[in-house]
Amino acid sequence: MRVELLAVGTELLFGDIVNGNAAWLGRRLAEVGADVTTSVVVGDNVDRIASSVTTALSRADAVVITGGIGPTQDDLTREALAAAAGVPLVRDPDLEAGLRTRFAALRRDVPEMNYKQADLPAGARPIANPRGSAPGVRVEIGSGVAYALPGVPHEMERMFTDDVLPDLLRLGGQPAAIVHRVLRTAGMWESAVAAALEPQVARLERDGGVTVAFLASGGQTRVRLTAKAETYDAAVAMIAPEEAAARAALGSAVYGTDDDTLEGVVVALLRDRSATVATAESLTGGLLGAELSRAPGSSDVYLGGVVTYATEVKRDLLGVPEEVIEEYGVISDECAAAMATGVRDRLGATYGVSLTGVAGPTEQEGKPVGTVHIGIAGPAGAFTRALRLPGDRPQVRTYAVVAAENLLRLHLLGE
Amino acid sequence: MRVELLAVGTELLFGDIVNGNAAWLGRRLAEVGADVTTSVVVGDNVDRIASSVTTALSRADAVVITGGIGPTQDDLTREALAAAAGVPLVRDPDLEAGLRTRFAALRRDVPEMNYKQADLPAGARPIANPRGSAPGVRVEIGSGVAYALPGVPHEMERMFTDDVLPDLLRLGGQPAAIVHRVLRTAGMWESAVAAALEPQVARLERDGGVTVAFLASGGQTRVRLTAKAETYDAAVAMIAPEEAAARAALGSAVYGTDDDTLEGVVVALLRDRSATVATAESLTGGLLGAELSRAPGSSDVYLGGVVTYATEVKRDLLGVPEEVIEEYGVISDECAAAMATGVRDRLGATYGVSLTGVAGPTEQEGKPVGTVHIGIAGPAGAFTRALRLPGDRPQVRTYAVVAAENLLRLHLLGE
Helix, strand or coil: CEEEEEEECHHHHCCCCCCHHHHHHHHHHHHCCCEEEEEEEECCCHHHHHHHHHHHHHHCCEEEEECCCCCCCCCCHHHHHHHHHCCCEEECHHHHHHHHHHHHHCCCCCCHHHHHHHEEECCCEEECCCCCCCCEEEEEECCEEEEEECCCHHHHHHHHHHHHHHHHHHHCCCCCEEEEEEEEEECCCHHHHHHHCHHHHHHHHHHCCCEEEEEEECCEEEEEEEEEECCHHHHHHHHHHHHHHHHHHHHHHEEEECCCCHHHHHHHHHHHCCCCEEEEECCCCCHHHHHHCCCCCHHHCEEEEEEECCHHHHHHHHCCCHHHHHHHCCCCHHHHHHHHHHHHHHHCCCEEEEEEECCCCCCECCECCCEEEEEEEECCEEEEEEEECCCCHHHHHHHHHHHHHHHHHHHHCCC | CEEEEEEECHHHHCCCCCCHHHHHHHHHHHHCCCEEEEEEEECCCHHHHHHHHHHHHHHCCEEEEECCCCCCCCCCHHHHHHHHHCCCEEECHHHHHHHHHHHHHCCCCCCHHHHHHHEEECCCEEECCCCCCCCEEEEEECCEEEEEECCCHHHHHHHHHHHHHHHHHHHCCCCCEEEEEEEEEECCCHHHHHHHCHHHHHHHHHHCCCEEEEEEECCEEEEEEEEEECCHHHHHHHHHHHHHHHHHHHHHHEEEECCCCHHHHHHHHHHHCCCCEEEEECCCCCHHHHHHCCCCCHHHCEEEEEEECCHHHHHHHHCCCHHHHHHHCCCCHHHHHHHHHHHHHHHCCCEEEEEEECCCCCCECCECCCEEEEEEEECCEEEEEEEECCCCHHHHHHHHHHHHHHHHHHHHCCC
């Protein structure tokens, strides 16, 4: 099946907005094997939108349009679809009633302008928009189908997933249910994750079924499993054993699924244990604390910490012994252990986590950029982990925070 | 002048990459008044690229192509341009010599595959690529012009600015030099910046000349002045008085220009004064420290700090008096002043900066989300500033950090 994308909006041509919708749609369509051959952006102009729709459907089976279906004068996608289909716009009584209901709930009259959102090209059907006010449009033009969706990403994505994609798959004679499962990992680079899953991926490529994609960002790697089947339940049933196999291969590197975050998982593990944590940071300057306090409600778990950017502060505020600094330097396991123990004691936390190292751009104490020591102090004493992280200064700092959060997570899990 | 954009690359259609080049080019072309009417993405396919070029030039005066000019088998833009122009590819002796020189410097033979980068459609001229190895192509097709540039943004941007844009402006009979000047402000919302510059903008819109754009992000507002003239010097001369007028209207809200950062300016001001700073953070959890330590070399100015997420930590680690907490609460000017003084004393810094407040999602001590108190302690004592910031939890935290950095900056400037 060939699909083209058409984004409508002068603001896209001006570069005020990047066309992220096209990238998102491209990924979703590629996952189901649809062939996206062209993606076009046009401004808010009826003739250009209409001729772009006609051109797209001369080459492809379907065109997915984003943008131009709001209530204002420059929302022209409905008019353009009617022109491309050679039919008039007709007011849909159900959509009109829905408008009245929505505005009645706001104790307002429907603004005259908004009634155009109840208009559809004759023969079209609306596409429900559960996250917003503008309904989408599905209209057959010649032997092709055009789908018009809002430009607002979270509205568009929901409508595409719930309605357009199953419809496209039915048209293409394909199974109509798609289920994704994302496994989130920390502590393994993308290449190591891919290597661990290599036999499973090879088997799936040979036998078909679930597809696997790897996505690396911010020092973490996600594994996305995708299943297509006749029904939602069948797709879920296809994914379940593959998720289990991937988890078995990746072990404790998997910290969560789908929308989980590493800091959220760490905060939840601490909360489950009625434990608290305090941080002592050098090279990361406060980033670890900023991550742990990102989530609402983290204050019952994260007590605070100390940023010891200067060496004297490590000594004065954390009680890192002068001998440790003189004998091992501040870029050392010994200093990391003393920092973690110091911050745990001073803040009265269950756990202290420390980070010291070289963020760059130049070496320090003769240690190369990327050298990082993590310390964890808990009821059973302190331990450390030394790492050599790749990348530039911002990357080293980001990866160091992920490594510290992950080490605490594994420790809380008893590993 | 009408210009279309064409991006080449199957990875763009798959959504592995977002087409940021189109947004960047759209902004640059809009600034000079060019009319960008369509932007297209096609995959790595000679016929589709060639027909897209032909279609674009049937509607526009020029097409700017990004991608597909590297040395590999799927780099097909050169072949497509030759097909669209109906001419053969011809090896350019200067480009070939350049290839040999470049690889000789690496003590390697030119890989056979790379010679295709020396091929041009007959009658085309190369576009120099000072930041990479793939030369661009400028070729006239019928009455239009096609420019092919690399997909790598920093190579493409330089080549577009140095070569393509002046060439386009000459073709359009427009002045060929463009100069931008960005003024960076903090402490004023975009609407206030726009209001302060309203008379100047009205005069420029009436009389022509320099154009003004406002760009808000992360709690800061940038003002971009753009001048077009026959020569670079003339454009600079046009901008100078407008920059002076804007600075007069905005006063000390302007913290820097072009690529300056707020944290970089604060660190530089401290360094100039041989002063140091320490931070005491509550609602921001370490973000202020992370910002101040972002730049390489910040360690001679930023000593470190304390994250006092829990109330007891404010008392124990910073010496915030129990009476202050009981009488005023931790969300108060009094607590902010005590935190700033406490962290200044304990770290022996010239200045202490503190942040306490309500990041949300719920109110605290009866104070609404967005309530923020900043404290600054220095050699002359402590002072505070109370703010009510808009937005959700991440926005309140980001804006609070900007406000604290800016308050310290203004204090260092004697305001």
